[in-house]
Amino acid sequence: MxxxxxxxxxxxxxxxxxxxxxxxxxxxxxxxxxxxxxxxxxxxxxxxxxxxxxxxxxxxxxxxxxxxxxxxxxxxxxxxxxxxxxxxxxxxxxxxxxxxxxxxxxxxxxxxxxxxxxxxxxxxxxxxxxxxxxxxxxxxxxxxxxxxxxxxxxxxxxxxxxxxxxxxxxxxxxASATEYRFYLTGLSSHVADKEQGYSAGEALQHVLSQVGQIQQFHLNGLKRNIVHMGHFVAGEAINTVPSNGYLEGTIRTYDINDLESVKQQMKTIAESVKLLFNVDCEVKFEEGYPPxxxxxxxxxxxxxxxxxxxxxxxxxxxxxxxxxxxxxxxxxxxxxxxxxxxxxxxxxxxxxxxxxxxxxxxxxxxxxxxxxxxxxxxxxxxxx
CATH class of the missing domain: 3.40.630.10 (Zn peptidases)
Known part of the structure; x- marks a missing residue:
């Protein structure tokens, strides 16, 4: 052969x-x-x-x-x-x-x-x-x-x-590859009494907005980084206040310090959700591959x-x-x-x-x- x-x-x-x-x-x-x-x-x-x-x-x-x-x-x-x-x-x-x-x-x-x-x-x-x-x-x-x-x-x-x-x-x-996941837990209520609930949907909009700003305001503009939002969902029924929300995505960086900056900012975003919306929010990271x-x-x-x-x-x-x-x-x-x-x-x-x-x-x-x-x-x- x-x-x-x-x-x-x-x-x-x-x-x-x-x-x-x-x-x-x-x-x-x-x-x-x-x-x-x-x-x-x-x-x-x-x-x-x-x-x-x-x-x-x-x-x-x-x-x-x-x-x-x-x-x-x-x-x-x-x-x-x-x-x-x-x-x-x-x-x-x-x-x-x-x-x-x-x-x-x-x-x-x-x-x-x-x-x-x-x-x-x-x-x-x-x-x-x-x-x-x-x-x-x-x-x-x-x-x-x-x-x-x-x-x-x-x-x-x-x-x-x-x-x-x-x-x-x-x-x-x-690049490094790290996955992140946000878990949001609010309080459901009927849409007729929506003020009695704590909307995970509203809170998720805040998380999406803030995660989308990390690259713009918290990382060196001369460096190439990706903070990607790949999948998100909230709510259970057409006529109820969403009690659950979820977001997952990936972070790609070349500098470990940049990765730490992104992770810290995401933790801050999660903490802000409780203060602003009375919705519990936890962010978890699955450490991927370094550069x-x-x-x-x-x-x-x-x-x-x-x-x-x-x-x-x-x-x-x-x-x-x-x-x-x-x-x-x-x-x-x-x-x-x-x-x-x-x-x-x-x-x-x-x-x-x-x-x-x-x-x-x-x-x-x-x-x-x-x-x-x-x-x-x-x-x-x-x-x-």
């Missing part, structure tokens, strides 16, 4: 058998069987996902990460390898990420068998990137305590960039690897506004994350991430493995 056959076979198998975050049991077993066949050491710190390891000849230990989970999306691609599970699809390219790392493991094992593997390598097949923060779960489970990792590298396919182009950026490349920070000290390794793999580098002036849980790996060691273009207009591979038509050419996965290998072979030599 040549490498194109390898990546096509494995990627399409994974694509046909997608599993949601923290439910990747068959996917994990599939990867484990592959590693068993190669006689590569691995461990399973969580119920899903696994960590593989190969000792090399050098003194350095570097890590590479792939995410393995899918999304609750019904696939609309008309291809022989479309998802066999209704309403579950690899709509974010994680099937490709996983296949790349499998190919890279195969290459590294061949080098290890020949005694030419230049460094120690940790291969991270991570669960629950989409929801659940699988990277943080692995770290908290102590999955990496026995590995003196010096650097972590990762990629993401990007359908808005043409094949052969790779987007890089030092420091922040993706993905690319360590500038690793840029030389990344540029060298991409150039040797034949990629064209695009230096992004501003970060993306979506979140990515690769961000947690900076707790372990300096890390660097890049976005690999997979856009192919001739085949209609132009739709975005998290869409029902996402698709890409498997030959790009071989070039990504080339990038990983170029970093590995030069890691102790390229000046950081």
């Amino acid at each position: 040549n490498e194109l056959e390898f990546v096509t076979t494995h990627r399409r198998h994974l694509h046909q058998h997608p599993e949601l975050s923290l439910q990747e049991f068959e996917t994990t077993d599939y990867i484990a069987a592959f590693l068993d066949n190669l006689s590569v050491e691995y461990k399973r710190p969580l119920d899903t996902g696994l960590i593989a390891y190969l000792p090399g000849n050098g003194k350095h230990t570097i890590a590479y990460r792939a995410d393995i989970d899918a999304l609750p999306i019904f696939e609309e691609n008309d291809v022989p390898y479309r998802s066999l599970t209704d309403n579950v699809m690899h709509a974010c390219g994680h099937d490709g990420h996983t296949t790349v790392l499998m190919l890279f493991v195969k290459r590294c094992k061949a080098m290890a068998d020949q005694g030419t593997l230049p460094q120690n390598i940790v291969f991270i097949f991570q669960p629950a990137e989409e929801t659940g923060g699988g990277a943080n779960r692995l770290i908290r489970a102590g999955a990496f305590e026995n590995y003196p990792i010096e650097a972590v590298f990762g990629i993401h396919v990007m359908p808005f960039e043409d094949e052969g182009h790779v987007v890089i950026r030092d420091e922040e490349i993706t 993905t920070y690319n360590a500038p000290k690793l840029r030389k390794h990344v540029e060298h690897g991409l150039e040797n793999a034949g990629f064209t580098i695009i230096d992004k002036p501003t970060p993306y506004l979506f979140g990515e849980d690769f961000s947690f790996y900076s707790q372990l060691a300096p890390s660097y994350f890049v976005f690999v273009g997979v856009r192919d207009v001739s085949k209609g591979y132009v739709t975005g991430l998290h869409t029902a038509h996402l698709n890409f050419n498997e030959h790009m996965l071989i070039k990504i493995a080339d990038y990983y290998e170029a970093i590995l072979k030069s890691y102790g030599e390229v000046e950081a």
